Amino acid sequence: MLTLGINYSQMHDSSACIVRAGELLFAVAEERISRLKHDAGFPKNAIRACLDFAGVRAEQLDEVCFGWQTAGPVFRHDLKCYVTGKMPLNYLNGLNSTLHFLSMWHQQSGAKRFVQQFGPTKAKMRFVDHHLAHAISAYAYSGFDDAAVVVMDGRGAWEATTIWHGHNGRLDPVLMIPFPDSVGHFYSTFTEFLGFQPNSDEWKVMGLAPYGKPGVDLSSFMDLKAAPYRVHTRQLIANGTKPLARLSALLGPPRVPESEIEDRHKDIAYAAQDACEIAMMNVVRMAIEKTGSRNICLAGGVALNSKANGKILAAGLAEKFFVQPAASDDGVALGAALAPCLDNNGRLPNKPMRHGYWGPSFGEEAIESALRTYKLRYTRLADPASNAAELLSKGIILGWFQGRMEFGPRALGSRSILADPRDPEMNAKVNNAVKFREWWRPFAPSFKKEAAGEYLESGTDLPFMIVTAQVRPEKRGVIPSVTHVDGSARPQTVEKEINPLYWRLIDEFGKRTGVPVIMNTSFNLRGEAIVHTPTDAIRTFFSSGMDALVIGSFLVEK
């Protein structure tokens, strides 16, 4: 059975993946190919890449599985919320719901677009409940037989938070909290209030939070005593023409984007993050109680909150813990593609995901051809890992482009910018010269897995940079540029068997410096998608303050 999984909702993060006989072959987000960050359009480029990778045509597919219900249920739920007063009905809200419905209905929720783009197919078109797709994406890649599966996001067609009991390859629904009672919506509203892009820049709020102090009371927006939580949506959503009016009445005016960050903003970020952490912890506790399992699987956009994930792990609630790395909507393609396995009382496959390298790769010939096209001077390296480690030990900021691109929001050593984590100035250097991003956003470390325990208080098997851990106090001064202000880090532990090239780079850096840790940030400029092709990498390299680029086995220097 050959199935294609698709995320397409016109909201954010369109993506596609292809699965053969229950085994994931390839996955890519549309944004990487279209170069439009969080691209919400029909993922025609991602689908084309999936078909090309598998060497098949659309007519050979058995099923095309979307990670959303059809347009009707989304619209019906919105109408229900307006009628019951759960969401204020005003001109803008009503118009948005209607336009979204009409557009998706016209495209048969993506099915018509698929046929228009790729020709007639006998494949069955399947529309999977959004949270079920998220839940499958976490459970079927966890390797846990018995699991408490938690999905929290902005919204599905009707869901905001769900709990599932995974056992024997099946998923039983346990609890559903309907939209708009949504932790994701709560967090994205405060993201917007703080002058950032909602459904995109939530990272910035999470990074800013530790600079704030307790004291801002957000209980009128989210009640954390009502188990597991209750979002007071009418307080969050504007009832008139002035957005965020109720927040302003209580918290002062919203921050103007790009304006200075005041102490007030830091304190609001602290309070929003704190509320999110408590709500997530409450839901996880409830999931354990209701399923009787302490093997926790998380997915949904809220599960991108690595700080909250770290607290859940450190609290010792879970026996085993898996956060699906493409936790946001790009990842529903993975779950949707496996949904047919549940037909006729069938079981989901259960193969633990150990890496994120599911995207396209480019051979040496393609890379050299790009270098020649741009008439660049380059040298061929005998040992890229060792040569790169040597450069890094000398303080070079290095672009690193190797192998298959990562699926999910983090760069994990395929499309990365690397630097020396020992230099306390490196954070500022990379921020100012390369990433051009906000001063408070921390950079993440890649550890040799064997060495992680020396540096981290909790968690030594964290391959995806989606769970934070506390750096041991005595080590914080050793790797200052990847230790956040609160002593935390967002680590990637690298295994020799999984990514031998990147592991060896870290190992070689460790041999030279005594510190087997590398600063690793995604290979992109601020506001852009992570690079996909050699051309993207070359363009980004020359548009930034990076010193050198190791691309395949070639070195380009400035």
Ligand SMILES: [Fe+2]
């Ligand atoms: Fe979602």
